[in-house]
Amino acid sequence: MVIKALALALLCLVLACGSASERSEKEQVGQKAFEKYCVSCHGADGKKALAGASDLSLSTLSRQEADNILRQGQGNMPAFGSFLDDSTLIELVSYLQELKTHD
Numbered sequence: 001m002v003i004k005a006l007a008l009a010l011l012c013l014v015l016a017c018g019s020a021s022e023r024s025e026k027e028q029v030g031q032k033a034f035e036k037y038c039v040s041c042h043g044a045d046g047k048k049a050l051a052g053a054s055d056l057s058l059s060t061l062s063r064q065e066a067d068n069i070l071r072q073g074q075g076n077m078p079a080f081g082s083f084l085d086d087s088t089l090i091e092l093v094s095y096l097q098e099l100k101t102h103d
């Protein structure tokens with residue numbers, strides 16, 4: 001009986017941990033996608049500016065404007081709209097806000 005209760009408690013713990021790490025994984029989607037698709041031109045801090053890439057830490061774009069540029073591309077920046085799914089694009093736009101060094 002005690003062992004059963006213990007096993008149940010353990011199971012709950014495992015399940016709770018599982019969903020917690022799932023949540024933080026979702027939060028990392030933006031950062032991971034940025035590291036995969038954007039760092040080559042923009043750099044991890046957004047300041048690399050390869051091929052005329054904008055300094056993302058200084059960007060004053062709204063979420064909507066950044067979303068449009070991501071989907072449609074601009075100048076030397078490729079379009080990601082047909083390449084990344086909606087939820088990844090949304091997480092990316094959120095991650096862009098974190099790179100900004102001003103409000």
Ligand code: HEC
Nearest residue numbers: 037038041051052053054059060061066074075076077080
């Ligand atoms: C091939 C290089 C390249 C890659 C890869 C790239 N960008 Fe860009 N990005 C640019 C260039 C160049 C510009 C400037 C475009 C222009 O206005 O001429 C730019 C501009 C931007 C802007 C506009 C910033 C502003 O304030 O005007 C955003 C936002 C942006 N990029 C986000 C991203 C994100 C997010 C990714 C990854 C999904 C990405 N970029 C991948 C080259 C790149």
